[in-house]
Amino acid sequence: MTTVSASKLEKLVDKTILDSLAPFGFVKDETGGSFCDRGDVYLYVGGLTRRLGGKNRIEPFGQVGFASANRIKFAFMEPGKPIRKATGTFQVHYRHFAGERDAYIGCETEEELPHALERVRDLTLHRLLPCLEKHTDPKQVLQAYIAHDEHQKNSLGLLGAHDYNTALSGLILARLYGREHYEPLKRRYQHFIEPLMPELKEKALKLIAYLDSDPLPSL
DSSP states (O other), X not given: OOBOOHHHHHHHHHHHHHHHHGGGTOEEOTTSSEEEEOSSEEEEEEOOEEEETTEEEEOOEEEEEEHHHHHXXXXXXXXXXXXXXXXXXXXXXXXXXXXXXXXXXXXXXXXXXXXHHHHHHHHIIIIIHHHHHHTOSHHHHHHHHHHSOTTSTTOSSOOOOOSHHHHHHHHHHHHHHOGXXXXXXXXXXXHHHTTSOHHHHHHHHHHHHHHHSSSOOOO
């Protein structure tokens, strides 16, 4: 049997994902994943192929981003920098579909390639893409944030806030698309904001102060 390197596998996985999604408007992203720009909503799918613990691991994932949320976040967290459209507000990982926290698709040899890539193709088309399409509504994504237990690491439920960056995304979504959830989420997410280094914390607090405004000022 001929072994396959992680670098070769990564290229093949990225190509498989792109070939699967191209009919749906996806193009190759500069990061190596596949990206679809729909104006106010953008979708990203990546392969996350790496060698870990002596094994090749393929862990596909997807993201949904919203221009409205990213405009606010970048204005405060990365002022003056161009908005990276592939910045996701919602994420879903292979483990969420597999039902195991450490799940991955393995492939060690050339002989295993066809089966592994078929699994990637099947997951991309029948699990990942439908999940992302369902969450192109920001109100639906907000519900994922509300339902997610941010204190549970490696949760098998759909992701909400799991660090300060995603916590800020959740607050922005709540302020824009579910005002009644904004104050409760702000209280829930304090433990993400309080430990930040001074410079980063200052930016986050300025963003939150902006969200506290009624109505929201122009950026």
